Amino acid sequence: MSIPAPTPIRVRMAPSPTGPLHLGTARTSLYNFLFAHHVGGTYVLRVEDTDVERGTEAFESDIIDNLHWLGISWDEGPQVAGGEDIGPYAPYRQSQRMELYAREADRLLASNAAYHCYCTPGELDAVRKEQERNHEAPRYNGRCLSLTDADRAAFIAEGRQPALRLKVPPDHIRFDDLIRGEVEFDNALLGDFVIVRSNGMPLYHFVVVVDDEAMGITHVVRGEDHLSNTPKHIALIRALGYREPKFGHIPLILNPDRSKMSKRKSQTAITAYREQGYLPEAMVNFLAFLGWSPGTEEEIFSLEELAARFEIGQVHKAGAVFDKERLDYLNGVYIRSLADGQLALRLRPFLPVELDDDIVMRLAPLLKERLVRLADATELAAFLTETDEQVAALHEPDQLVPKGRTAGETAAALGLARDALAAVDDPDFAAGELEAICRSAAEAHGWKPGDFFRPLRVAITGRLVSPPLFGSMELLGRNRTLSRADAARSRLGD
RNA sequence: GCCCCCAUCGUCUAGAGGCCUAGGACGCCACCCUUUCAAGGUGGAGAUCACCGGUUCGAAUCCGGUUGGGGGCACCA
Numbered sequence: 362m363s364i365p366a367p368t369p370i371r372v373r374m375a376p377s378p379t380g381p382l383h384l385g386t387a388r389t390s391l392y393n394f395l396f397a398h399h400v401g402g403t404y405v406l407r408v409e410d411t412d413v414e415r416g417t418e419a420f421e422s423d424i425i426d427n428l429h430w431l432g433i434s435w436d437e438g439p440q441v442a443g444g445e446d447i448g449p450y451a452p453y454r455q456s457q458r459m460e461l462y463a464r465e466a467d468r469l470l471a472s473n474a475a476y477h478c479y480c481t482p483g484e485l486d487a488v489r490k491e492q493e494r495n496h497e498a499p500r501y502n503g504r505c506l507s508l509t510d511a512d513r514a515a516f517i518a519e520g521r522q523p524a525l526r527l528k529v530p531p532d533h534i535r536f537d538d539l540i541r542g543e544v545e546f547d548n549a550l551l552g553d554f555v556i557v558r559s560n561g562m563p564l565y566h567f568v569v570v571v572d573d574e575a576m577g578i579t580h581v582v583r584g585e586d587h588l589s590n591t592p593k594h595i596a597l598i599r600a601l602g603y604r605e606p607k608f609g610h611i612p613l614i615l616n617p618d619r620s621k622m623s624k625r626k627s628q629t630a631i632t633a634y635r636e637q638g639y640l641p642e643a644m645v646n647f648l649a650f651l652g653w654s655p656g657t658e659e660e661i662f663s664l665e666e667l668a669a670r671f672e673i674g675q676v677h678k679a680g681a682v683f684d685k686e687r688l689d690y691l692n693g694v695y696i697r698s699l700a701d702g703q704l705a706l707r708l709r710p711f712l713p714v715e716l717d718d719d720i721v722m723r724l725a726p727l728l729k730e731r732l733v734r735l736a737d738a739t740e741l742a743a744f745l746t747e748t749d750e751q752v753a754a755l756h757e758p759d760q761l762v763p764k765g766r767t768a769g770e771t772a773a774a775l776g777l778a779r780d781a782l783a784a785v786d787d788p789d790f791a792a793g794e795l796e797a798i799c800r801s802a803a804e805a806h807g808w809k810p811g812d813f814f815r816p817l818r819v820a821i822t823g824r825l826v827s828p829p830l831f832g833s834m835e836l837l838g839r840n841r842t843l844s845r846a847d848a849a850r851s852r853l854g855d
Numbered sequence: 856g857c858c859c860c861c862a863u864c865g866u867c868u869a870g871a872g873g874c875c876u877a878g879g880a881c882g883c884c885a886c887c888c889u890u891u892c893a894a895g896g897u898g899g900a901g902a903u904c905a906c907c908g909g910u911u912c913g914a915a916u917c918c919g920g921u922u923g924g925g926g927g928c929a930c931c932a
Binding site for chain 2: 375376377379409411412478480482485489492493494495496498499524525526541544550551552554555556558559560562565566569584586587588589591592610615619620621647650651652654656657658660677679681682683684686687688689690691693697
């Protein structure tokens, strides 16, 4: 094996801005990125915004921002939401490429490879229902294929606007999938599908094919949900006289019940994980192993290392369940590997106030100490927001309250810690000093520093961080009592 | 309903005919360490490799079937 020479390989990711960046899209983008980097190819981002009703610019920026956050970069396409397109095939937003699609649609119509269809949604629906009754594959019955000029004139007089359908020849379509090997479909089952809506907007299947050709895409790597759509694309490619790219269909990411991952059953937005304190390194490492492995027992890899090892042919065929526990574990691995200053910097977005570098760096050792050694999100939140009774009820008596102490004494200690903290209410305080003050306060009241520790840390960390950080502290702490606290909370009817 | 894809511990996976009485990791359990919780260390439970039938001296690995699961069949992407 030698380092591959630059190749003319071109791959793309083609997100549709109809929602925030989804785990599945992120993983597909990652695999394309890894593949492109492994073979020295070119990576293109193309925004598929032909669905004007659902797409928004806010989603486009969420997608682009979070892709960057993950460390995935691309050679061509918009680098910033709403920004300028970079690359020889600009524009890279489909909404700006309409003339191309119109031209190609006309070409299809002129060569008699496509035809106008005047059927109404109601008529189409009736046909579909009839087919269902007869246990046939639901597909267009070809009514408008043999329209006379008089029929057409009558429809136009009625005010009907035609959609454009591809005339699908009854071939057997066979292709060699990069991941699945030989796959074969019978085109006769497809039916003539619509490629341009009656309102003139081209449809997805049509525009991907046109753009992949126009942008010189050589390898189409996408989710398995498109496997059954591939014969449509190949039919289109043939009708248009294009070169056929290689296809590779990666397995789906699954909900715990093994259905295709969905917003309903799982948390799918990358932003949500980002806000909860997951590190991009952990996310990338985790996602990469959902459907691929280097074939060894190693499992901690940076993006660069992944790109060096990634082989598209090694990608699995079976879907993989998204296991949050494992993500949490990986996140912990990466957080613990961070130096104090690094961690503090990563934590900064979660702090309730803007702090300058100097303060952040001074706080770093304290934050790291606290976060890595212990932190239970639920306990902290409870301590800060609930009444003493609730706190006491929430936890097994011996869980939170030190041996030999009562819940009341513990609550008092908390107040004590808060007082100590208030005594040094100076933005410039040194973390070490603060802890020393708290410790001596504890001893002055006859508490062993150890017993005092828990309320103390609540006072300190609770003051320094905002609620979203609790999520990441949970990941750091990996506290087993969390589930018990959750159970207690639901018992309380909260 | 029709078409296509898939199938190793609960989960992510190693395994491309003998190295497998199936390995690692997460999670779980126990113990150690520790002022508590984590982290770390040690050990443990956990998979008749979905099932049936071939091919072979030999199959988790090859072939066929069955079952199960998933995906796709829009004037969504």
